[in-house]
Amino acid sequence: xxxxxxxxxxxxxxECQGSKAPICPFCRHLTDMSKEEYRxxxxxxxxxxxxxAMRHKxxxxxxxxxxxxxxxxxxxxxxxxxxxxxxxxxxLYREGQGVEKDEKKEVHHLEEAAIGGHPKARHNLxxxxxxxxxxxxxxxxxxxxx
Numbered sequence: 001x002x003x004x005x006x007x008x009x010x011x012x013x014x015e016c017q018g019s020k021a022p023i024c025p026f027c028r029h030l031t032d033m034s035k036e037e038y039r040x041x042x043x044x045x046x047x048x049x050x051x052x053a054m055r056h057k058x059x060x061x062x063x064x065x066x067x068x069x070x071x072x073x074x075x076x077x078x079x080x081x082x083x084x085x086x087x088x089x090x091x092l093y094r095e096g097q098g099v100e101k102d103e104k105k106e107v108h109h110l111e112e113a114a115i116g117g118h119p120k121a122r123h124n125l126x127x128x129x130x131x132x133x134x135x136x137x138x139x140x141x142x143x144x145x146x
Contacts, residue, residue: 051080058088067098083116090121119145
């Protein structure tokens, strides 16, 4: 289950304004849990091979600067079909974080994410095509991403 960026943004804004108690945007239950409870629940989901949980753990690792662990979690999530993890892997390859910079692998993961419907990946592919002088293809990617 994936929630769109607009709905997620509205949810975050509502929480920041403090107008309501924090609730899960998917199930609408209160998310009043400690960081320890969050980590414990996340690890349970990872043990159950939940690709979204692996992507979230990868993001947590990347945020802490542990790019090698992030790469491992993202890679496992991509094997299980998570398009967001493909997008995240493309960023690691683009920046050379935890892996060697590799434009071919970056583009491969962008393509996989875009095929899976990831709009930011499609947008980034447009810039790759633009950089390579393929303006018509870039325009198509931008239109699809919009």
